[in-house]
Amino acid sequence: MGSMTRWLDVEVGNDDIDLNTLPQNLALLDLQNDNEFKLLVGDFGRGEDGPKLKIFKGAMQIFDMVLPDLPLGVVGFYISETVPRSVPIVAVAYSSCIFMYRNLKLFYKYYLPSTELSMCEMEVWKQLNQNLLAFNTEQQLEYLENNTELPSKKNAEIVCVSTLKMHSIDKWSVSCLVVATEDGDVMFLDPQTFSQLSQAKLCGVKKTPFQMVTSGLYTVDYRVTIATREKTVCVLKRDWAEGRILFNTDDHIIAIEVVTADSSVMVICADHTMACYNKKGKKQWCLTLEHRPVAMTLVPVLHLGVTLTGVALASGHVHLYDGKSRRDTVFVRDVVSVMKFGQLGQEEHVLIIVTGGGNLMLKILKRTADFSAHAAGVEISPSGPTGQKPWLIPKKSKLFLEQSARERENAASNDARNVPTRAEQTAPAGRADVAGGARALRQLGRHRAHGGHAAYC
Numbered sequence: 067m068g069s070m071t072r073w074l075d076v077e078v079g080n081d082d083i084d085l086n087t088l089p090q091n092l093a094l095l096d097l098q099n100d101n102e103f104k105l106l107v108g109d110f111g112r113g114e115d116g117p118k119l120k121i122f123k124g125a126m127q128i129f130d131m132v133l134p135d136l137p138l139g140v141v142g143f144y145i146s147e148t149v150p151r152s153v154p155i156v157a158v159a160y161s162s163c164i165f166m167y168r169n170l171k172l173f174y175k176y177y178l179p180s181t182e183l184s185m186c187e188m189e190v191w192k193q194l195n196q197n198l199l200a201f202n203t204e205q206q207l208e209y210l211e212n213n214t215e216l217p218s219k220k221n222a223e224i225v226c227v228s229t230l231k232m233h234s235i236d237k238w239s240v241s242c243l244v245v246a247t248e249d250g251d252v253m254f255l256d257p258q259t260f261s262q263l264s265q266a267k268l269c270g271v272k273k274t275p276f277q278m279v280t281s282g283l284y285t286v287d288y289r290v291t292i293a294t295r296e297k298t299v300c301v302l303k304r305d306w307a308e309g310r311i312l313f314n315t316d317d318h319i320i321a322i323e324v325v326t327a328d329s330s331v332m333v334i335c336a337d338h339t340m341a342c343y344n345k346k347g348k349k350q351w352c353l354t355l356e357h358r359p360v361a362m363t364l365v366p367v368l369h370l371g372v373t374l375t376g377v378a379l380a381s382g383h384v385h386l387y388d389g390k391s392r393r394d395t396v397f398v399r400d401v402v403s404v405m406k407f408g409q410l411g412q413e414e415h416v417l418i419i420v421t422g423g424g425n426l427m428l429k430i431l432k433r434t435a436d437f438s439a440h441a442a443g444v445e446i447s448p449s450g451p452t453g454q455k456p457w458l459i460p461k462k463s464k465l466f467l468e469q470s471a472r473e474r475e476n477a478a479s480n481d482a483r484n485v486p487t488r489a490e491q492t493a494p495a496g497r498a499d500v501a502g503g504a505r506a507l508r509q510l511g512r513h514r515a516h517g518g519h520a521a522y523c
Contacts, residue, residue, distance in 0.1 A: 072394060072435040073417070076125050076428035083127060084424035085120070086110045087404055089321070089361065090226055090277070092418070094408040095142035097121070097170075099151050103409045104128075105418060108137030108158060112424070119158065121170075124411050125428055131170060135160040139227035143241035145257040151238055162221040164243070166260070176260050178222040181249065223248040230280040230288055232257065242284055246275040246292060252302055252309070254284065267308045268292060269300045279324045289345075291331060293322045299331060299343075313347040321362040325373055332375050334359040340377055342390070351390050357381040361405040367415060372437055376417070378402035384419075386437070393437045400425060 091108030105122040109130075117136050121129040139159040146152050156167040166174040225248050229241040242263060243255040250268035252275075255261070263284075268275060273294040282288035282304075290302040292309070297318055302309035317337035324331055329345035340359065341352040357379040365374040365386060374386045374393060380401055386394040400421035410416040415431035 072432055072437075073396060074430040074432060076430060083426050084112060085420050085426060086112050086424060087420060089404045089406070090139045091137050092404055092406045092420075093140045093142050093156075094406070094410060094418075095154055095156065097142075097153065097156075099153060102411055105410055106140055106142070106156065107420075108133070108140040110136055119156075122426070125426070129170065133158065133160075134165075138224050141227055141229050141243070143229045143243070143257065144238055145240060147238070147240055157227065157243060159224045159227040159245070162223055164224070164227065164245070174260060176255065178224065178245070178247065178253070179262075180221050181251075222251065225275055226278045226292075228278050228280050230254070230290075231283050233283055233285045235283065244278065244280055244290065246278050248274055250274065252278075252290060252292070266302055266306055268294070268302070269298075269309045269311055271311075273298060273300060275300075277319075277322055279322060281324055281326060281329065289324075289329060291322065291324050293319045293333075299333065299347075301347075311347075313343050313349070315341075320359055323362055323364045323375065325364065326366075327373065332362065332364075334362050334377060340375075340387075353387075353390050355379060355385075357383070361402050363405045363407050363417075365407045365415075365417070367431070367435075367437065370435075370437060374437060376405060376407065378405050378419075384417075388437060396429065398427065 085107055087107055087109050093106040094103050095106055096102065097104050102123070107120045107122070109118050109120050111117050117133040119131045119133055119137070119140070120127055137158050137160065139157075141157050142154045143157070144152065144154050153169055155173065156170070158165050158167070163175060163177045165172060166176070224245055226246045228244045230244050232240045232242055234240075240257050242257050243260075245253045245255065246268070247253070250273050251265060252268060253265045254263040256263050273296050275292045275294050277293040279291045280288065281291075284304075287304050290309070291312070292300045292302065294300060295318070297315045299312045299315070299319070299322060300309045301312045312331070315333060315335050317335045317339075320334045320336060322331055322333050330350065331343045331345075332340070333343065334340050334355075336358070338355045338358055339352055340355055340362075342350040344350055355377070359377050360380055361378040363376045365376045366372075367374065372388060374388055376384055376386050378384045378398075382398045382401060384396040384398060384402065384405070385392055386396070396417075398419060398421065400423050402419055403422045404418075404420040406418045408416065408418075410418065410428070413430050417429040417431070419427040419429070421427065
């Protein structure tokens with residue numbers, strides 16, 4: 067499909083780049099307010115190398131920082147709109163806390179509030195204490211050293227983190243942090259004080275989130291779409307104390323993306339399918355992919371007015387879809403692990419790929435790239451057998467259906483009334499026309515007497 071004519075490959079020739087990360091640990095951020103976007107990667111490390119925050123300028127790593135724990139999410143956001151513009155905050159989520167960095171220096175630590183244990187868990191701990199006498203001496207001493215008192219609270223575990231614009235969609239506007247926990251709680255944090263603005267449950271049934279996509283404005287109206295490990299996608303809106311299940315899938319969800327234009331949800335699943343659901347949770351279409359999907363990202367090309375969906379397969383191919391029509395294919399010499407599209411450096415359209423082997427690949431979209439059906443080599447088949455577009459026939463209204471039923475019921479009487487009289491049959495041509503007109507007027511009068519008329523919506 068001519069993918070070589072649309073992308074420029076940037077060689078990353080540094081053998082020291084060995085990335086081991088997840089999709090939520092990638093962020094594109096203008097760290098120094100110079101319109102030079104950097105790539106931030108929360109790296110798990112391999113072997114003896116511990117977790118680090120690595121920063122890339124283009125294809126070159128320029129900085130790394132040791133992290134205290136495995137990163138669970140890396141995001142960047144602004145906490146003020148002062149002029150000159152302040153530098154953004156980098157938030158890195160760990161087990162039950164979030165570290166905020168300003169100018170790559172630790173700025174603030176936020177710890178999630180602990181939650182009360184349920185009555186069932188309390189009973190288990192009580193029974194365990196009662197069975198303490200059944201332990202031998204060494205086991206009793208070890209238990210008493212480790213458990214000086216009955217636990218009554220537990221720490222919340224973070225599973226995903228994102229940001230949400232507060233009151234403006236401007237690129238540099240203030241955003242708040244959105245945190246989802248393993249217990250199904252969704253928290254919104256104030257960008258100024260980092261205190262809790264609000265909190266809601268994911269849904270009425272116990273669900274464990276693993277990916278979260280936010281859209282809208284916190285002070286106006288927002289929508290948080292969350293994929294769970296239980297093959298469901300839930301949605302949470304403003305002023306809701308509890309989210310709702312949007313739809314269920316047949317197999318485990320690998321990744322979701324939300325199209326900004328119409329809030330439709332793109333989903334790839336472990337059963338080799340890619341599906342699209344509208345914002346009310348109704349399935350629009352479903353495609354069976356050639357190989358197992360491993361990653362997905364949105365590819366918005368604003369100057370063309372199109373938002374593509376990039377899907378990476380286990381075969382090394384990356385397919386770009388416009389709806390359910392494939393527009394381009396890019397081949398990668400390794401299995402894609404993480405994929406992200408956005409501005410890097412001063413290039414606005416860069417596809418960033420991290421492979422399973424730890425390699426970093428950059429593909430820059432050419433300014434002359436065209437993703438139309440003709441340019442992609444897609445043959446548009448006619449809609450009907452004659453090649454004509456189908457007619458747009460409106461739906462029948464309730465009033466039309468009632469009138470049709472009345473006409474069917476009175477069909478026999480109407481046929482009898484419409485039989486021409488003997489005078490009309492024997493009348494000359496001119497008089498017959500007059501008589502026919504009179505008969506039509508009589509029929510119209512009876513029609514109005516019944517109160518019937520047809521309408522379409």
